[in-house]
Amino acid sequence: MLLAADLLSANVGLIVWWGLVFLALLLLLRRYAWGPITSALTEREETIASSLNRAEAALEESKRLQGSNAQARRENELQAQRLLREAREEAQQLREREVLRTREEISALRNQAQEDIARDKEKALQALRSEVADLAILAAEKVLQENLDGSRQRVLVDRFIDDLSAQKHNQFPYQA
Amino acid sequence: MDPQALAYLGAGLGTGLVAIGTGLGIGRLAGPAMEGTARQPEATNDIRTSMIIAAALIEGVALFGLVISFILAFK
Amino acid sequence: MQSARRLLCLWCMLGFLAPTTVMAADDDEFDAVHHTADGYYLDFSPIGKIELPRIFIIRSEVTGYSLRTYWTTRSALRSGEMHASLHSEEVEEDTHVEAEQDTEALIASGDHLGATLVPNDGEVVLDLSMTRHLMFALLASGILLTIFLQLAEKYKRGIGRTSAPQGLFQNLFETLVIFVRDDIAIPNLGRDKYQRYLPYLLTAFFFILTCNLLGLVPYGATATSNLNITAVLAAFTFVLTQVNGSRDHWRHVFWPPGMPVLVKFLLIPTEIMGLFIKPIALAIRLFANLTAGHLVILSLIGMIFTFTQLFGEAVGYGVVPISLGFTLFVMCLEILIAFIQAYIFTILSALFIGMAIADHSHSEAH
Numbered sequence: 001m002l003l004a005a006d007l008l009s010a011n012v013g014l015i016v017w018w019g020l021v022f023l024a025l026l027l028l029l030r031r032y033a034w035g036p037i038t039s040a041l042t043e044r045e046e047t048i049a050s051s052l053n054r055a056e057a058a059l060e061e062s063k064r065l066q067g068s069n070a071q072a073r074r075e076n077e078l079q080a081q082r083l084l085r086e087a088r089e090e091a092q093q094l095r096e097r098e099v100l101r102t103r104e105e106i107s108a109l110r111n112q113a114q115e116d117i118a119r120d121k122e123k124a125l126q127a128l129r130s131e132v133a134d135l136a137i138l139a140a141e142k143v144l145q146e147n148l149d150g151s152r153q154r155v156l157v158d159r160f161i162d163d164l165s166a167q168k169h170n171q172f173p174y175q176a
Numbered sequence: 177m178d179p180q181a182l183a184y185l186g187a188g189l190g191t192g193l194v195a196i197g198t199g200l201g202i203g204r205l206a207g208p209a210m211e212g213t214a215r216q217p218e219a220t221n222d223i224r225t226s227m228i229i230a231a232a233l234i235e236g237v238a239l240f241g242l243v244i245s246f247i248l249a250f251k
Numbered sequence: 252m253q254s255a256r257r258l259l260c261l262w263c264m265l266g267f268l269a270p271t272t273v274m275a276a277d278d279d280e281f282d283a284v285h286h287t288a289d290g291y292y293l294d295f296s297p298i299g300k301i302e303l304p305r306i307f308i309i310r311s312e313v314t315g316y317s318l319r320t321y322w323t324t325r326s327a328l329r330s331g332e333m334h335a336s337l338h339s340e341e342v343e344e345d346t347h348v349e350a351e352q353d354t355e356a357l358i359a360s361g362d363h364l365g366a367t368l369v370p371n372d373g374e375v376v377l378d379l380s381m382t383r384h385l386m387f388a389l390l391a392s393g394i395l396l397t398i399f400l401q402l403a404e405k406y407k408r409g410i411g412r413t414s415a416p417q418g419l420f421q422n423l424f425e426t427l428v429i430f431v432r433d434d435i436a437i438p439n440l441g442r443d444k445y446q447r448y449l450p451y452l453l454t455a456f457f458f459i460l461t462c463n464l465l466g467l468v469p470y471g472a473t474a475t476s477n478l479n480i481t482a483v484l485a486a487f488t489f490v491l492t493q494v495n496g497s498r499d500h501w502r503h504v505f506w507p508p509g510m511p512v513l514v515k516f517l518l519i520p521t522e523i524m525g526l527f528i529k530p531i532a533l534a535i536r537l538f539a540n541l542t543a544g545h546l547v548i549l550s551l552i553g554m555i556f557t558f559t560q561l562f563g564e565a566v567g568y569g570v571v572p573i574s575l576g577f578t579l580f581v582m583c584l585e586i587l588i589a590f591i592q593a594y595i596f597t598i599l600s601a602l603f604i605g606m607a608i609a610d611h612s613h614s615e616a617h
Contacts, residue, residue: 007288007478007542008247013306013379014289014479018388022483025392025458030450033399037428038449040406047413225434229602232595236532239539250284 125165133161187249194241201234287545289384289477291324292364295470302364303381307333311373319370324363328354335366388474391461395454398424431456431597439601440608448604451491455484456597463541463589467582475592476541478534485534488600493526496607529603533596540592544585551578 136157143153209227213220286294293301302323310316321327328335335357357363369375402424410417416425431453436445459475466473474480502508504522507515554574559567 007250007284008243011289011378011382011479013377014382014385014477015483016377017379017381017385018480018483019486021385021389021392022454022458022487025395026451026454026487028396029399029454033396033403034450034453036403036406037399037425038432038446040412041425041429041432043412228591229595229598232536232591232599235540236536239536239543240532242543243535243539 129161129165133158136161183248187245190241190245190248194238194245197241198234198238201238202231205230205234284546286549287473287476287542289382289479290364291380291382293383293386293470294472300361300364303383303386305368306379306381307368307370307375308377308379309370309373310376311370313372316376324368325358327368328358328363331371333368333370335363336369383472384474384477384480387465387472388458388462388480391458391465391474394461395457399457427457428453435594435598435601439598439605441605444608447495448491448601451487452597452601455487455600456593459484459537459596460589460593463592464586466541466545467585467589473541473545475537476545478538481534481537484537484596485530488533488603489527489530491600492530492603492607495604497610499610500607529599533599533603537592537596540588544581544588548578548581548585551581 137154140153140157205227209223212223216223291303291305293303295301302325305321305324305327307319308316309319319327319332321330321333327333335354354363357366368378398420402421405417405421406412411421411425416422432445432449435456436449436452440448462474462480465471466476504526505519507518507522510518551574555567555570558570
């Protein structure tokens with residue numbers, strides 16, 4: 001019966017002691033333990049939060065940079081392609097012009113050559129004609145020395161040769 | 177009848193009644209809490225916290241009864 | 252790890268059994284309440300008991316107020332300045348044990364520790380004697396100071412301030428501190444006001460937790476199963492609540508808004524009662540939870556002795572495994588309760604303080 005009193009009875013001395021001790025404990029812990037601990041925790045959390053924010057910002061920035069880089073690269077590529085295309089077109093045009101000019105030159109050369117040939121042929125024909133004439137005259141002279149005087153014979157031969165050239169000019173073997 | 181025996185009897189009956197009340201109370205509390213947890217598993221932590229607080233309040237009332245029983249039994 | 256835990260459990264149980272067994276052997280009866288109650292000694296039976304210092308403030312007509320200190324109850328009795336008074340319901344008057352030989356006989360029987368000491372001249376104004384629960388509360392305070400001052404030192408050195416926490420202790424207690432801050436203080440007190448009350452909540456939480464767990468240690472006693480100690484804790488909450496109460500808090504107590512005048516007069520006494528009932532409930536809840544838990548454990552062990560007395564030794568031995576199984580279960584429950592009660596006390600304190608300091612608008616429904 002003594003014991004029940006122990007369980008529920010008030011013990012003023014204990015209350016006094018414990019009130020003082022708990023107050024002291026509270027103040028000591030608040031000053032020397034909870035203060036540093038909670039401030040350290042808050043500080044760490046702020047550090048973590050701010051570093052997260054910074055990392056986020058850096059990521060954003062790098063993404064932005066990467067995006068602009070990609071854009072620049074795309075533009076550069078486009079430009080390069082354009083340049084290439086232009087160069088190719090120019091080269092094409094240049095080549096076509098060159099080909100045209102070469103062709104023209106070739107045809108001009110050919111024409112000139114043909115003209116030269118024609119002229120030479122004419123010249124040769126002229127020379128041949130006079131040569132033939134001379135030969136014929138000589139031959140005729142030889143013939144006529146027997147029966148005719150020279151001048152009348154010569155006229156006859158020239159006429160003959162003119163006729164000959166007018167008739168057979170095209171079949172003349174000296175054409176190539 | 178011996179008053180002390182009556183006190184013991186009262187204490188025992190009181191404790192039993194307190195147990196019935198508390199059992200009903202905490203049962204009524206825990207059942208819907210479980211249902212809520214099953215329906216919304218993402219709210220489990222909130223439900224558990226408020227369940228523990230409410231259970232402690234119910235238990236507190238029960239323990240008052242128990243203290244009275246102590247007093248009766250050890251008088 | 253598993254086996255180490257098992258061993259620890261077994262050791263705890265044996266620790267509980269050792270004093271109780273000896274007790275039963277001594278008196279041939281078993282009283283669970285005796286073990287849960289406070290006392291003026293530390294019980295290390297079967298090794299022995301350590302008597303605690305007795306301190307009295309005494310007022311006598313001859314010498315006025317005086318402080319008397321004795322190292323032990325025994326020495327207080329032997330000094331001849333005090334005598335034991337054994338209260339008894341059956342015998343109306345105090346049984347005074349005054350004769351020298353009677354005192355020695357009382358000391359020999361060990362009952363002097365349960366007796367009330369009365370000075371031969373004058374009366375005790377205040378009994379400031381050390382008690383078992385006070386010693387364990389002091390032990391818990393010492394443990395708290397040791398752990399948290401070291402921890403604070405670690406944080407001051409920068410470990411955990413700028414780097415991650417290191418080691419078991421720092422990680423463990425940091426988790427608990429953050430739990431109290433983020434799950435107890437901030438939700439109930441608000442983000443801008445919690446810092447003022449956080450030290451109290453942390454101290455209360457860790458003190459209650461330490462005391463609760465100390466009660467589960469062999470030869471330990473639970474300081475929180477003492478109503479006086481829980482009352483002091485609740486009184487701190489009460490004082491913090493009332494001192495920091497906002498205008499709204501007091502208006503709600505003395506002139507509840509939004510009510511007819513007649514109802515207001517009915518409500519005022521209820522509200523005033525509510526002010527006191529909240530901390531009283533806080534104190535009794537903690538006390539009763541811890542006391543009940545220990546009583547259950549001790550009663551389960553006591554079953555062995557009860558059955559032995561009632562049905563003989565064979566039945567007694569047969570009850571042992573059942574009794575120990577239940578005891579183990581309740582012990583595990585007690586560990587859970589140790590945490591839950593620390594949490595409940597702290598969160599309800601935070602809730603009461605938070606309700607008192609809140610500046611809520613009057614349109615809010617109640």
